Structure formats: C-alpha cells, structure tokens
Amino acid sequence: QVQLVESGGGLVQAGGSLRLACVASGRTFSGHDMGWFRQVPGKEREFVAAITLAGGVRYNTDSVKGRFTISRDNAKNTVYLQMNSLRPEDTAVYYCAATRAMLPSHSYEYDWWGQGTQVTVTS
Secondary structure (H helix, E strand, O other), X not given: OEEEEEEOOEEEEOOOOEEEEEEEEEOOHHHXXXXXXXXXXXXXXXXXXXXXXXXXXXXXXXXXXXXXXXXXXXXXXXXXXXXXOOOHXXXXXXXXXXXXXXXXXXXXXXXXXOOOEEXXXXX
C-alpha cells in the first residue's frame, strides 16, 4: 500500500507558476513509477506527466509541452510537478498517483492515488 499526499495548489494569475509536491509513504516509493493527472468537473481524469525511478519522463505533450516539468527525489519520497506559464485552462484538481506499470498514461493503470490539490488560474 502507498499513501500519497499532494500539496502546493492554489490560486495564480495566468502566466504564473506553481510547484506541486506529492509525498509518498508506505510501500517503497522508489519502486514505483509516479504520475500526475488533472481533472475538471464533468470530464475524465487527464494524464499530465509520469516519471520512472531513474528519472525517465513522459508528458501529455499536447497540453503541457514545454511548460510543466515532473521530477522526483527518492530520498525524500517526493515527486514534483513544476508548472510554468500557467493558463486558465490548466485550472483543475491535480492528482498524484503511483503505478506498478512503466510510465502509463491511463488512469486505470495507476494503483494508488492522492486526494488531489486544487489549482486555479485566473485570466
């Protein structure tokens, strides 16, 4: 079992930046690929980015290319999502997730989820 707790969400103006953090506890954090998803009411959860134990990454390039960066600190059991040049359409609840698969982009492939953190971008 992996417990995940996100933080760092908030209200920001368009063009601003936020850094989300997700702290993991329970099973060995370093044994799992990690991902970030986001969801707005009435829509499916959308893949944002994922990272392997060794730092290999995968992004939803259509929506976040060049603006978001995922990283992890295995010593701190933490995965980060640095979000720059934020846009109003980035407004969503952002979720951290852990998986036993390799860099999956579908939410059903993730085994553990955090409670989410709200990001609101104003124009």
